Amino acid sequence: MNTDDLNFAYRVRHALNEKLDDLPASTTDRLAAARKAAMARKKAHVPVRVTQAELAGAGTHAAGFFSSPFSWLGRMRVAVPMLILVAGMVGVYQYEEQQRIAELAELDAAVLSDELPLSAYLDHGFNAYLENREQ
Structure with missing residues (x-):
């Protein structure tokens, strides 16, 4: 059957x-x-996609979302995986944010518990001192 016949x-x-x-x-x-x-x-x-209710109730046509008993299931087959995908992406984002916050908190705790004053970390010469000390 060509497209003109289908249309x-x-x-x-x-x-x-x-x-x-x-x-x-x-x-x-x-x-x-x-x-x-x-x-x-x-x-x-040739398969047929007609329910018994459609055969029996030819005069009781309900247009719209619930036109056949399982039409909403077809829509849910697309919507549910999409919702799961979005929920998974939100979960991964939240997990990554919590990891980043924990790393920043650990870094802040290390800086604040160190004996050096905070101004030493801002000094460019201090960075050179750390590089020389590691070598």
Whole structure:
């Protein structure tokens, strides 16, 4: 089936679904019977994604998010992994921030507990002294 056929089928389906509630009961019964007959002639190897409730309730069409019983499950298959991914990223960010804060606190504690005055750390000559001392 090419894309033009698919687009036509979608447009026909959409037009029928818009006016489904306005159809008389006799028309919906005939449509349901025609659908059952078509389903009986369907090839065995072609899968069908139609629930029994859709076959039985041709006149009770609920448009929108809950148009079929499992449509929200399809949306949740995408939403749940995305939410898990976002939650995982937030968790990793929080963990890294806590590690950074702990490292800064350790550095601050080491600087404050040292015997040198804070001004010594700002002196450029002190950095040269530390480099010479390590060699």
